[in-house]
Amino acid sequence: MSAKRSIVAASLALTAFTGLAQAKELVVYSSRQEHLIQPAFELYTKNTGVDIKFITDREGPLMARLRAEGANTPADIFMTVDAGNLWQAEQQELFQPMESKVIEENIPAQYRAESGQWTGLSLRARTIAYSTERVDPKELSTYEALADDSWKGRMCLRTSKKVYNQSLVATMLESIGAEKTSDVIKGWVANLAAPVFSDDTALLKAIDAGQCDVGIVNTYYFGRLSKEEPGVKVALFWPNQDDRGVHVNISGAGVTKHADQPEEAVKLIEWLTTEEAQRVFVDINMEFPANDSIEPSKEVAAWGDFKADTINVEVAGRRQPEAIMLMDRLGWN
Numbered sequence: 256m257s258a259k260r261s262i263v264a265a266s267l268a269l270t271a272f273t274g275l276a277q278a279k280e281l282v283v284y285s286s287r288q289e290h291l292i293q294p295a296f297e298l299y300t301k302n303t304g305v306d307i308k309f310i311t312d313r314e315g316p317l318m319a320r321l322r323a324e325g326a327n328t329p330a331d332i333f334m335t336v337d338a339g340n341l342w343q344a345e346q347q348e349l350f351q352p353m354e355s356k357v358i359e360e361n362i363p364a365q366y367r368a369e370s371g372q373w374t375g376l377s378l379r380a381r382t383i384a385y386s387t388e389r390v391d392p393k394e395l396s397t398y399e400a401l402a403d404d405s406w407k408g409r410m411c412l413r414t415s416k417k418v419y420n421q422s423l424v425a426t427m428l429e430s431i432g433a434e435k436t437s438d439v440i441k442g443w444v445a446n447l448a449a450p451v452f453s454d455d456t457a458l459l460k461a462i463d464a465g466q467c468d469v470g471i472v473n474t475y476y477f478g479r480l481s482k483e484e485p486g487v488k489v490a491l492f493w494p495n496q497d498d499r500g501v502h503v504n505i506s507g508a509g510v511t512k513h514a515d516q517p518e519e520a521v522k523l524i525e526w527l528t529t530e531e532a533q534r535v536f537v538d539i540n541m542e543f544p545a546n547d548s549i550e551p552s553k554e555v556a557a558w559g560d561f562k563a564d565t566i567n568v569e570v571a572g573r574r575q576p577e578a579i580m581l582m583d584r585l586g587w588n
């Protein structure tokens with residue numbers, strides 16, 4: 256620990272000496288909320304002296320802004336959630352490739368773009384949530400099985416307009432094929448107990464309130480709700496443990512195509528993959544570390560171990576148009 260400190264002190268001294276070559280400020284466009292990113296950025300500034308300015312908004316407006324600003328953008332980094340969104344940004348040529356051994360070593364290939372244009376920084380599973388009052392977990396097995404008649408009038412879903420569901424369906428298309436995927440979606444829609452929800456928290460509350468018995472949500476929403484309401488009568492289930500595993504997606508970032516300081520931007524992203532940063536960046540939202548040498552926080556680990564799907568998350572982007580069309584056609588609003 257003390258050896259590490261003196262290295263930091265030495266590099267800070269060097270920085271002061273070669274101050275002109277050092278970036279004074281990086282600009283991040285982030286669809287992640289301020290309270291989720293600020294603690295990590297403050298720590299980075301404390302470590303390096305590099306200031307980080309950020310603008311937060313939804314991913315759509317931020318991508319539109321990057322397109323409109325073009326070469327004049329102040330942004331060095333674009334940060335967002337879901338491989339489906341990161342892939343979209345790559346398609347719109349908003350990123351440039353990062354060449355980084357650090358990122359390659361810290362983040363498994365399945366959570367990064369093959370092109371090197373973006374990388375995952377945290378992980379979230381999109382899994383089954385169920386009522387602990389009305390469901391015996393023995394009744395649960397796979398995402399597909401929620402299409403069975405036994406779940407008629409018992410299922411809740413979030414809207415198909417949300418990228419999280421588009422990514423889930425895109426990876427199903429890749430894993431089990433279009434025919435089976437469409438049968439599953441038909442079943443889910445037929446089993447709905449209520450109109451689709453606009454967010455995962457409302458869905459979890461509907462299960463708790465008895466409106467439905469099962470649903471599909473991102474893990475951190477369950478984490479937040481069970482922290483706020485420890486008595487919530489909902490639990491998580493890990494499906495597909497005998498086959499492909501649970502759908503896992505990412506939050507991530509890449510260096511913008513027109514970054515003024517691409518090398519400094521890569522350094523910040525590299526740091527975000529290290530243990531020091533992962534603890535701050537990942538634990539704050541009850542996510543799983545994307546760096547697979549790091550254990551999740553105690554509260555996240557308490558949900559139990561599970562087998563995660565090993566599919567490359569790029570599939571979520573590549574098959575997104577197909578997923579959207581299919582959900583639309585089968586009446587998933």
Ligand code: FE
Nearest residue numbers: 336455473476
């Ligand atoms: Fe979310």
